[in-house]
Amino acid sequence: MSILLEVSGLGKNYYKQRGITRKKVTALNNVSFRLHSGKTLAIVGETGSGKSTLAKLLVGIEKPDSGIIKLSGEQVDISNYKKYNHVIRFIFQDAGRSLNPLQKVGQMLEDVLRFSTILDAEQRRVKIRKTLKQLGLLDEHAEYYPHMFSGGQLQRVALARALILDPKLLILDEALTALDPSLRAQIVNLLLELQQQDGLAYLLITNNLQLVRHISDEMLVLYQGQAADSGLTAEVFANPQHDYTKKLINSAL
């Protein structure tokens, strides 16, 4: 499998105003990793360790202060949103509930295609039907508003919006956390199927270590913005190096 995403020396600082002084917060410091096509990398770490900052840098919501991001071997300026938003898509926690309540699902998907592709109206219609089907939804769901779906279906709609552009990488930032266990299992199976069919890569941000163990090939543990441990998931679980990772894994056993 080829290297899809290569991140080297990524760094990001924020500045918080405290009265008349500005306090520097280093959210990420010199973080590097690689993700191969068709594989899953889990990012874990305590609250404030920089996980969401990493996701925001990878989808261009924030700009890094240092470091290089390469996609398929080519250095990219990911903040060129229109150029890369079909390659890297993301869904956040409670993604289903962040859908526009006044917009039918078909229209929402249509807008994504109109904004980011050159497909004509008929091609867009076919693509919407195909994507709904791929996610176990029906043609008629295109006419539904978000409130007409169950929680699990809503998560599928959010996935449809993320996947309709045939991305190579999907970032799931705590996207499965709010689901109840049986629903989560359904969505995880769906994600694994899609990965096998299409060679999608996932960057899974979560503190659910069972999930990490179940679906990730590799993991990166962030601690205070830095990589504390990284490597094959089974190896990190078997032989954690950093004290924080040891504690984290012990608490999950």
Ligand SMILES: Nc1ncnc2c1ncn2[C@@H]1O[C@H](COP(=O)(O)OP(=O)(O)OP(=O)(O)O)[C@@H](O)[C@H]1O
């Ligand atoms: N926009 C911002 N302005 C100032 N500080 C920020 C901003 N966003 C994040 N930070 C700070 O950067 C650090 C990393 O935050 P981040 O949200 O990436 O952590 P996280 O690991 O995703 O945490 P959580 O699991 O709670 O979501 C924290 O100290 C946070 O307070």
